[in-house]
Amino acid sequence: VNDRARLTEIVGPANVLADDDMTAGYRQDWTGRFLGPSTVVVRPGTTDEAAAVIKACAETSTPVVPQGGNTGLVGGSVPLSGEVVLSLTRLNRIEPVDAAGGQVTADAGAAIAAVQHAAAQAGWAYGVDLASRDSATVGGTIATNAGGLRVLRYGDTRAQLVGIEAVLANGDIVTSLPALFRNNTGYHLPSLLCGSEGTLAVITKARLRLVPPAPHKSAALLRFATTDDAAAAAGQLRRGLASLAAVEFFLQAGLDLVCETFALAHPFAAATEGAYLLVEAASDRDPIEHLAAAVNALDGVADVAVATDSHTRAALWRYRELHTESINHVGPPHKLDVAVPVAALAELVARVPGVVHAIAPTAKTWLFGHAADGNVHINVTGLDPDDDRVDDAVFRLVADLGGSISAEHGIGTAKRRWLPLARTPAEIAAFRALKRAFDPAGILNPHVLLPDERR
Numbered sequence: 052v053n054d055r056a057r058l059t060e061i062v063g064p065a066n067v068l069a070d071d072d073m074t075a076g077y078r079q080d081w082t083g084r085f086l087g088p089s090t091v092v093v094r095p096g097t098t099d100e101a102a103a104v105i106k107a108c109a110e111t112s113t114p115v116v117p118q119g120g121n122t123g124l125v126g127g128s129v130p131l132s133g134e135v136v137l138s139l140t141r142l143n144r145i146e147p148v149d150a151a152g153g154q155v156t157a158d159a160g161a162a163i164a165a166v167q168h169a170a171a172q173a174g175w176a177y178g179v180d181l182a183s184r185d186s187a188t189v190g191g192t193i194a195t196n197a198g199g200l201r202v203l204r205y206g207d208t209r210a211q212l213v214g215i216e217a218v219l220a221n222g223d224i225v226t227s228l229p230a231l232f233r234n235n236t237g238y239h240l241p242s243l244l245c246g247s248e249g250t251l252a253v254i255t256k257a258r259l260r261l262v263p264p265a266p267h268k269s270a271a272l273l274r275f276a277t278t279d280d281a282a283a284a285a286g287q288l289r290r291g292l293a294s295l296a297a298v299e300f301f302l303q304a305g306l307d308l309v310c311e312t313f314a315l316a317h318p319f320a321a322a323t324e325g326a327y328l329l330v331e332a333a334s335d336r337d338p339i340e341h342l343a344a345a346v347n348a349l350d351g352v353a354d355v356a357v358a359t360d361s362h363t364r365a366a367l368w369r370y371r372e373l374h375t376e377s378i379n380h381v382g383p384p385h386k387l388d389v390a391v392p393v394a395a396l397a398e399l400v401a402r403v404p405g406v407v408h409a410i411a412p413t414a415k416t417w418l419f420g421h422a423a424d425g426n427v428h429i430n431v432t433g434l435d436p437d438d439d440r441v442d443d444a445v446f447r448l449v450a451d452l453g454g455s456i457s458a459e460h461g462i463g464t465a466k467r468r469w470l471p472l473a474r475t476p477a478e479i480a481a482f483r484a485l486k487r488a489f490d491p492a493g494i495l496n497p498h499v500l501l502p503d504e505r506r
């Protein structure tokens with residue numbers, strides 16, 4: 052990059068990294084599947100510095116990849132063609148919680164765990180939670196419209212977003228801060244930038260809605276003989292348990308892998324097959340009786356383990372949360388985070404292994420997800436990183452079942468080829484028009500979200 056001296060002037064020499072060893076962690080994605088070549092990483096400490104960096108890059112038409120915690124799972128946060136990496140993690144301040152309004156303003160690089168902590172200190176809670184909470188950032192979760200473990204109760208990241216500050220592709224700063232919960236004055240830029248995956252602007256700050264805490268929690272791990280029974284139970288729980296906070300889903304193979312990888316005891320020692328639901332209820336008073344009654348009313352439960360104290364609850368959650376890491380131990384997975392109508396969940400789970408096996412007989416398929424939302428994380432290990440025949444076949448199956456090729460991770464670079472399976476030509480044309488309006492020179496995350504245009 053010939054404008055490195057200019058970038059150094061803006062952020063100081065300590066915050067321009069160029070040495071391959073120093074930039075390695077910024078160039079490779081969390082799954083290990085995507086790795087960019089040598090490049091420069093710039094780490095602004097203020098919004099003005101971020102704006103000056105973008106302006107400098109715009110003037111030389113230098114492409115930029117915005118990066119938060121680099122926990123994204125679709126290869127969107129790494130510089131695959133040697134783009135400049137704009138790392139936002141030094142922008143990590145969280146303002147005092149607005150206790151009266153139930154909102155907080157946080158910098159883009161603040162970790163979700165830090166936002167959760169700040170909210171809790173002020174007697175509130177943040178509605179988004181995900182296993183990558185210690186590294187995933189406010190900006191990254193907005194850019195990907197992250198879902199996670201509490202979507203069922205509080206909605207996705209977009210549902211928490213009240214206002215935003217961002218740097219446009221020409222270096223201008225736009226802000227809707229301080230934000231009002233009600234403000235119906237035209238295009239809502241926070242909503243538009245949410246889910247834009249760094250292609251329209253660089254988010255530098257956000258105003259987030261907080262929710263009342265639900266400090267009393269109980270969880271139960273349920274085993275069912277079939278996925279059909281588990282899916283039916285997830286629907287029944289949504290109807291029958293007002294304090295329901297999460298219904299997570301996994302299968303025997305994933306559970307066995309987690310137990311083996313992390314040397315955990317099996318929850319039901321005798322069980323060798325099944326579909327599992329991890330159910331959590333949360334309320335301002337102890338929900339255990341309601342949870343127990345709701346579980347008792349379910350059909351097809353083969354085994355139950357209930358956790359009433361936080362220690363046992365954390366132990367049950369580990370079986371679900373350690374799936375992602377355990378699968379990564381097997382090898383870099385192809386991660387196909389899809390959604391189908393809940394009524395089609397069991398069919399998807401039944402058909403995917405056969406679809407994978409027909410193409411790659413030695414590959415392994417791991418399935419888990421957020422059952423009540425119809426969101427299944429299909430992970431396939433044992434595939435070449437560039438061989439996407441399995442991805443193609445699975446996405447087509449998902450589309451046939453009326454589903455989406457991305458439930459919560461976004462499109463990134465991994466799925467952009469298949470965007471037409473999820474969006475109509477008219478929608479994609481509108482996307483392209485927005486991209487051109489916001490980023491006419493195409494410098495912001497050029498290899499993400501939109502498929503290459505046909506020539």
Ligand SMILES: Cc1cc2nc3c(=O)[nH]c(=O)nc-3n(C[C@H](O)[C@H](O)[C@H](O)COP(=O)(O)OP(=O)(O)OC[C@H]3O[C@@H](n4cnc5c(N)ncnc54)[C@H](O)[C@@H]3O)c2cc1C
Nearest residue numbers: 119120121122123127188190191192194197198199249254
């Ligand atoms: C163990 C594990 C569990 C996970 N669980 C979930 C889950 O339950 N639900 C879920 O939705 N995701 C989950 N993820 C995926 C990931 O954590 C989310 O996508 C998260 O939102 C990424 O945040 P990040 O700060 O790491 O962003 P990055 O990975 O750094 O970036 C992700 C995308 O956002 C863009 N971006 C980042 N910061 C900015 C910014 N300030 N302005 C503009 N664009 C920006 C990047 O260019 C990239 O396209 C999980 C990941 C891991 C590793």
